[in-house]
Amino acid sequence: xxxxxxxxxxxxxxxxxxxxxxxxxxxxxxxxxxxxxxxxxxxxxxxxxxxxxxxxxxxxxxxxxxxxxxxxxxxxxxxxxxxxxxxxxxxxxxxxxxxxxxxxxxxxxxxxxxxxxxxxxxxxxxxxxxxxxxxxxxxxxxxxxxxxxxxxxxxxxxxxxxxxxxxxxxxxxxxxxxxxxxxxxxxxxxxxxxxxxxxxxxxxxxxxxxxxxxxxxxxxxxxxxxxxxxxxxxxxxxxxxxxxxxxxxxxxxxxxxxxxxxxxxxxxxxxxxxxxxxxxxxxxxxxxxxxxxxxxxxxxxxxxxxxxxxxxxxxxxxxxxxxxxxxxxxxxxxxxxxxxxxxxxxxxxxxxxxxxxxxxxxxxxxxxxxxxxxxxxxxxxxxxxxxxxxxxxxxxxxxxxxxxxxxxxxxxxxxxxxxxxxxxxxxxxxxxxxxxxxxxxxxxxxxxxxxxxxxxxxxxxxxxxxxxxxxxxxxxxxxxxx
Numbered sequence: 001x002x003x004x005x006x007x008x009x010x011x012x013x014x015x016x017x018x019x020x021x022x023x024x025x026x027x028x029x030x031x032x033x034x035x036x037x038x039x040x041x042x043x044x045x046x047x048x049x050x051x052x053x054x055x056x057x058x059x060x061x062x063x064x065x066x067x068x069x070x071x072x073x074x075x076x077x078x079x080x081x082x083x084x085x086x087x088x089x090x091x092x093x094x095x096x097x098x099x100x101x102x103x104x105x106x107x108x109x110x111x112x113x114x115x116x117x118x119x120x121x122x123x124x125x126x127x128x129x130x131x132x133x134x135x136x137x138x139x140x141x142x143x144x145x146x147x148x149x150x151x152x153x154x155x156x157x158x159x160x161x162x163x164x165x166x167x168x169x170x171x172x173x174x175x176x177x178x179x180x181x182x183x184x185x186x187x188x189x190x191x192x193x194x195x196x197x198x199x200x201x202x203x204x205x206x207x208x209x210x211x212x213x214x215x216x217x218x219x220x221x222x223x224x225x226x227x228x229x230x231x232x233x234x235x236x237x238x239x240x241x242x243x244x245x246x247x248x249x250x251x252x253x254x255x256x257x258x259x260x261x262x263x264x265x266x267x268x269x270x271x272x273x274x275x276x277x278x279x280x281x282x283x284x285x286x287x288x289x290x291x292x293x294x295x296x297x298x299x300x301x302x303x304x305x306x307x308x309x310x311x312x313x314x315x316x317x318x319x320x321x322x323x324x325x326x327x328x329x330x331x332x333x334x335x336x337x338x339x340x341x342x343x344x345x346x347x348x349x350x351x352x353x354x355x356x357x358x359x360x361x362x363x364x365x366x367x368x369x370x371x372x373x374x375x376x377x378x379x380x381x382x383x384x385x386x387x388x389x390x391x392x393x394x395x396x397x398x399x400x401x402x403x404x405x406x407x408x409x410x411x412x413x414x415x416x417x418x419x420x421x422x423x424x425x426x427x428x429x430x431x432x433x434x435x436x437x438x439x440x441x442x443x444x445x446x447x448x449x450x451x452x453x454x455x456x457x458x459x460x461x462x463x464x465x466x467x468x469x470x471x472x473x474x475x476x477x478x479x480x481x482x
Contacts, residue, residue, distance in 0.1 A: 005032070008039035014046075021047040030057050037061050041068065041077070045084035062088060069097060072107050079114040086115075086123050091130045098134045112143040121149050129160045132167050141176045151184040153192060161186075161193045169205075174215030187222040198223060206237055210247040213237045231258045239269035248273050249293050256294045261301035270295070271308050368408050375412055378433045386436040387468075388476050409468040416480070418462045428466060428480060439466065439478045 004020060007013040017036065024032055029051075037044035044061050048054065061084070068074065068081035085094055101108060119127060124147045131140055151157065168177045181187050191198055198219060205216035213234070220229045235254050241247035251266055260266075274290070299306045374390060391405060419438055420427040427438035470479040 005035045005039060008036050008043055014043060017043060018047050018050060022051055026054075029054070030060075033057055034060065037064050040080060041065050042080040042083045042087065045087040049087055058088070062090065066093070072105075072111060075107055075110050075114070078107070078111045079118070082111065082115045083118060083123070086119070086127060089126075091126060094127070095130045095133055098131065098140075099136075101136070101139070103136075104139050109143065112140060113146040116143050116147040119147060119149075121152065124149065125151075125157050125160055128164055132160070132163050137167060137171065138173060141173070141179075145180060145183045151186065153186075153189045158192060165194055169201075169212075169215070172209065172211050174205075174211045174218070177215060178218045181218075181222070190219065190223050194219075198225070199228070202229060210238065210241045210244045210250075213241075213247075214250065232260060232263060235260060235263055236265040239263075239266045242269050242272045242276060245273075245289070248290065252290070252293050252295065252298065256297055261298055262304070264304075267302060267305040267308075270298075270305060274309065368411065371408055371412060375433060385434065387430075387433045388436050388471065388478065391471065406468060406470050412468070414466050414468065414480075416464055416466050418460055418464060421460060428464065430466070430478075431463075435478055437475065437477045439468075439480045440472070441466075441480050441482065 004013070004017060008017060021029060021032060021036075033044050033047055034057075036047065041061065041064055045065070048058055048061060065081040065084040065088075068077045069085070072078050082094065104112070116124060116127065128144070131137060131144070134140070151161070153161075165177065168174070168180075181190065186193060194201055202216045202219055202225070205212040205219075216229075216237075217234050220226060220234075231254055235251050238247045238251035238254070248269065251269070255261065255263060255266055270290075299309065378387070414430060414432040416428040416430045416432070416439060418426055419429045423443070425443040426441045428441060429435075429438055464482060466480040466482060468478055469481050471477065472479060
């Protein structure tokens with residue numbers, strides 16, 4: 001008998017131990033089962049529950065089980081003890097125990113995972129009926145899906161599953177509900193499990209909040225109701241929750257996946273979301289994530305949103321790094337002045353229509369291409385548009401600071417005429433492009449060799465070759481070098 005007790009944790013001997021227990025006389029059963037319980041209390045409870053009732057021994061084994069689960073000090077003993085309590089159908093006791101857990105620690109989580117993992121379907125469903133009544137059902141979601149069996153749709157299970165689903169909907173756990181239905185392949189039975197007409201449920205969920213709307217979307221997608229509830233309906237429903245970043249990401253993802261680029265409600269919601277994000281300390285992180293979710297793709301196909309966003313960012317010129325992408329700047333919008341030459345405006349549009357088709361090319365290359373075409377146009381056409389204005393437009397368009405633009409402008413040689421000479425520098429009129437003010441050549445920026453060149457050119461009317469290197473902040477005067 002001692003050797004058999006030592007094998008109480010070896011599943012190979014479970015049936016032998018049960019058989020041996022049943023063959024013992026009543027006076028020997030108590031001693032044997034108590035010793036088995038010290039090794040494997042679940043096996044001890046199974047021996048008792050398959051024998052004629054013995055209240056004295058049962059009471060003794062139940063106390064041992066309770067002592068183990070109340071402390072949760074040993075993972076294996078606590079797991080077997082909880083399963084033993086389930087074997088005795090002490091579900092109210094289990095519920096009372098669960099309700100004392102304010103926040104489960106690692107040991108409790110591990111114990112419950114093992115409990116659900118080892119449970120058969122009958123025990124699993126009964127445990128579900130208990131956890132549904134718990135005060136903190138949200139703490140135990142991962143435990144619920146650690147069960148590896150199947151969930152049958154039968155009369156005895158449906159009632160408990162309905163209670164479970166109702167609880168999750170009531171407490172706004174739509175994300176887990178989807179996970180649960182996916183894990184146990186329950187979508188085909190959604191109409192049976194969910195306690196009301198699905199269409200009524202969907203309509204009700206759409207009036208609540210983001211999570212409820214997301215559950216409505218999952219139900220529609222998994223029960224073939226897309227013909228009645230369109231993707232655009234959900235895009236607009238998610239777009240209402242501008243203070244919820246996940247709702248905005250979800251709406252954007254739906255729009256991009258379904259090639260819906262010009263939904264007015266989504267466009268306005270994205271603008272509102274960005275404005276709200278800008279007012280908070282986490283603005284860059286939030287907007288960066290929005291870009292990673294595909295905002296640049298939406299903007300390249302939504303001129304209204306692109307223009308509005310440019311207006312917002314233009315007002316944040318001291319925050320020029322708020323939105324940048326690795327290879328693609330948001331494009332295809334300008335705020336034209338009334339005196340803009342119509343041909344130049346058309347050139348803007350044609351250049352940037354071409355750039356849209358070069359999205360895989362870095363925006364640094366496209367900036368060079370842009371100025372190459374602009375300078376070619378300015379040399380060959382009479383226009384009342386100043387280069388300073390064009391630079392401002394490109395700052396607005398690419399969300400760059402001026403230094404980045406002048407990096408490319410240095411690549412284009414220009415010509416000019418000296419019009420004014422001072423001790424600190426000279427003022428030059430450009431003959432290659434129209435400018436609002438005379439360009440400025442600063443003597444302080446010269447090296448020794450440059451200074452010699454400067455003195456040789458020190459007379460009014462002299463033609464010179466120049467390069468644009470910057471612009472003054474206070475009066476928007478282009479700065480040049482020879």
